[in-house]
Amino acid sequence: MNISPLQTARYEYMPKLPGMLRNGISEICVKEGNDTQSVADQEKIAALFPNTYGKKEITFEKGANTSVSKKQAVGVILSGGQAPGGHNVVCGLYDALKATDKENVLYGFKGGPSGLLEDSYIEFDDAYINMFRNTGGFDIIGSGRTKLETEEQFAVAAEVCKKHGITAIVIIGGDDSNTNAAVLAEYMAAHNTGVQVIGCPKTIDGDLKNEDIEISFGFDTATKTYSELIGNIERDCNSAKKYWHFIKVMGRSASHVALECALETQPNICLISEEVEAKKMSLSQIADQIADAVEKRAAKGMNFGVAVIPEGVVEFVPEFKALIAEINELLAGAKADEFNALASWEEKYAFIENGLSGDAMAVFAILPQNIQQQLFLERDPHGNVQVSLIESEKLFAAMVADKLAQRKAAGTYKGKFSAQYHFFGYEGRCAFPSNFDADYCYSLGYNAFMLIQYGFTGYLSKVSNLSRPAEEWIAGGMPITKMMNMERRHGEDKPVIRKALVELDGAPFRYFEERRDTWAVETCYTFPGAIQYFGPASVCDITTRTLALEKGMLK
């Protein structure tokens, strides 16, 4: 038997729907809002989406269901990295579909978008669905990173849909997947396939966020999990009083995850990649900033601390970005063979010194040797440096140690510095979804079916007012094209949903900025503890501090 006590208990949890969806399927009607237009490049995007552009925003209300009765066969796809709550999107979708008509069927395409192309699927039934209610992971059907974006793929998808009589596809994914959902919806409409396409906003990274998406699902649970661990480490650090912990957290390019964790745990240091880029900070400046905190705390007798580092930060350091570009160039094609043929690191170092510009070499030279070696020895199949593998938590700790050694020699620093390293990512992507994510995801799925049932396509399942109790949430749909602009990608102009980075004039960053100097020097740690599913609402049902700040509910 391998069902844990918590999983057994979570099967009993009934996710909370927005008030307007709580009256049963027969009591859900549509309220049309205004026509929409894309956030930028309206003409270009309208031209690319002649069948799906400019549609109205809609919300659901309590009222007689006026949708046309027809048998629905819906296919659902999980796309990209795992995020807690994905299973509940599927469960909500299934429940609304079956509540509408027991004859309706839900297919799950296996292993991500490729499941649709390869016609690899399962048909859900109650017994199978019930094993996944309120659980983490994407193992219900698996996920994958194939992108659905070419005409050839769309034609295959249309064939598969036709074969099974599929009336709608729900794509659960991040910014790219929802962009592709909109393009697929347009294709399906243009070719009169009768297949609708609905997107659902997923990503723990928090970078799929805009006027219409208050939060992507999974961000709440993942940041709570990382914050639990950071808080535990802070408590350990403040008890043992002998280590500086350097903690890298996932989140790709954006620093939303790091910032939310900092708001939850009040560490001594949290780097924000977007600020590093805006201020054009060098590695040395960042190391000096951390070393300043170490020195000030040491002067107060506190030779310990916690520094949170967003996964993508090194790519935002202009000089480091330039170095990476030069290294990729230096090892392009056959030059890599010449490099690889060199036997010793000393010979390789000489090769590097000879090949890099003076500026790039100056940056390279200050890196610790293990990082230098990582840059040259671990490259992807295209020969490029794998930036995501760079152990930036060790990089900054080593550079801070160097700074402190200099300061010690200069007599300004008299403390002890000993570092520990952590990287949290996989630990949070498949946690049991928090009550918030369980409710939000179930609502997204339930709502997605209502959009299908009312005939909408190219829409995002939209649930908003999320900083309030679920009763007050607003369910509806927004044309995905509304969120789009044109961006240059791989040498082409493409319609895409803009990735949301941390805004330096936004409330979450400003809150952090106002307090961080105090947090750096004092010990203001906060210990969120493990995610709770059963306790008081103040502990179990509150979503992120980022959202609370964005909504002005926290000052």
Add this chain to the structure above:
Amino acid sequence: MNISPLQTARYEYMPKLPGMLRNGISEICVKEGNDTQSVADQEKIAALFPNTYGKKEITFEKGANTSVSKKQAVGVILSGGQAPGGHNVVCGLYDALKATDKENVLYGFKGGPSGLLEDSYIEFDDAYINMFRNTGGFDIIGSGRTKLETEEQFAVAAEVCKKHGITAIVIIGGDDSNTNAAVLAEYMAAHNTGVQVIGCPKTIDGDLKNEDIEISFGFDTATKTYSELIGNIERDCNSAKKYWHFIKVMGRSASHVALECALETQPNICLISEEVEAKKMSLSQIADQIADAVEKRAAKGMNFGVAVIPEGVVEFVPEFKALIAEINELLAGAKADEFNALASWEEKYAFIENGLSGDAMAVFAILPQNIQQQLFLERDPHGNVQVSLIESEKLFAAMVADKLAQRKAAGTYKGKFSAQYHFFGYEGRCAFPSNFDADYCYSLGYNAFMLIQYGFTGYLSKVSNLSRPAEEWIAGGMPITKMMNMERRHGEDKPVIRKALVELDGAPFRYFEERRDTWAVETCYTFPGAIQYFGPASVCDITTRTLALEKGMLK
């Protein structure tokens, strides 16, 4: 404001006492049991503890309190690594002390045993104590690793006690600290200081366990925290289906933590150091064993898995232990300078090759280069290899990759192998104590005061029957000398509490052994999720599977 919602809610939690301690201080009486003797070397230990040896085991019962009224001034010390629940020991001690007489005082010596020697302390009051109820960490007074073991130290301790009128010392620590508590108790008795000494069994490692200590506090919470993370990673792994995760967990030499986590999460592989030693396994054999699982899973299309590795495992590999001993010898004293003066790794490697025996060099040669370098470049102040810093999770992954490359060349393996690494330790030592640890620790502290009040010294605060609900727990005391035997330490025979390693004929290991071949090849992952404090008892109040198996409550 830096009190999290969970911390606020946990302040309200009332820890559960054993039934016999629930009737108020005035209704607790002593029931004497049998005289005791040490588990081995009775004559030698009796001779070393003339004043404290051979005393009776006692249990508390409901009945009129017959203790002699006197003003108590108690000092408490936290010793060694953090373990969840330490704060509750202090709270339970404080509450019993104040309930007995409001004039009684509790001192906390700061920063571990050195606080007693340096007379660095705080006096607790309600406001301060209340800030720490049911919280993790040792930050209430800090901890430290100074050992209280010499006559000189004891004399200083006696002076400090005299100065403050201290009547008893409570030492919260692991096996060494409790051994030292017994020696200190004997000293205090022999010198007629009037100071009693009581020990409390702490360690997340689980290696302080015997007939009289069913479990050390902190083990439950720490293993639940690591199991949460391992389960989350398993779910991720089973969703993404592309990585093997190598997860090292804390626990020092013993593998109790790894084994408990394996029982909770059912990973594909869990190494047990005690088995590695008993079977005299080589690194290559271990790597082959893991590679077998990788190969079998790959043959079923599953190129993913989870392997749990106990922190201390490499020290139990006979050939590796021999290698470490040779390296320590090779770099002893001035020879390290010669080595350090060599400029390149190639020169250093030649020095090593020249200095090691053929057997040791054969082992060294198969290690990945980064591990080779760790062995030589990171040494402690005595010049010894820092075994705890060896990234064994990376070592085994690299060796498995080599094995698989050979098998691929031989045509027996056709899969893909890509590894991720994790080390969980600091993440769990300061978590909010589980209900079990909150209850157990509060009971240990409360009970410790009752032992003091009844005049006992050299006793361990003993709470047993822990696999049953708290109502049925049994509170009492056991002479620490009863748990002792003589062991050779640093060239001397010393009375010590024997460290408990995993018993290969014990129920927990046997349960694991019977199932692990299935777990290796099938996917039997269990997802415990985050520690819960408020839900159903089945989720919140159950302690470890190790204890359940030891008590025959799980088959």
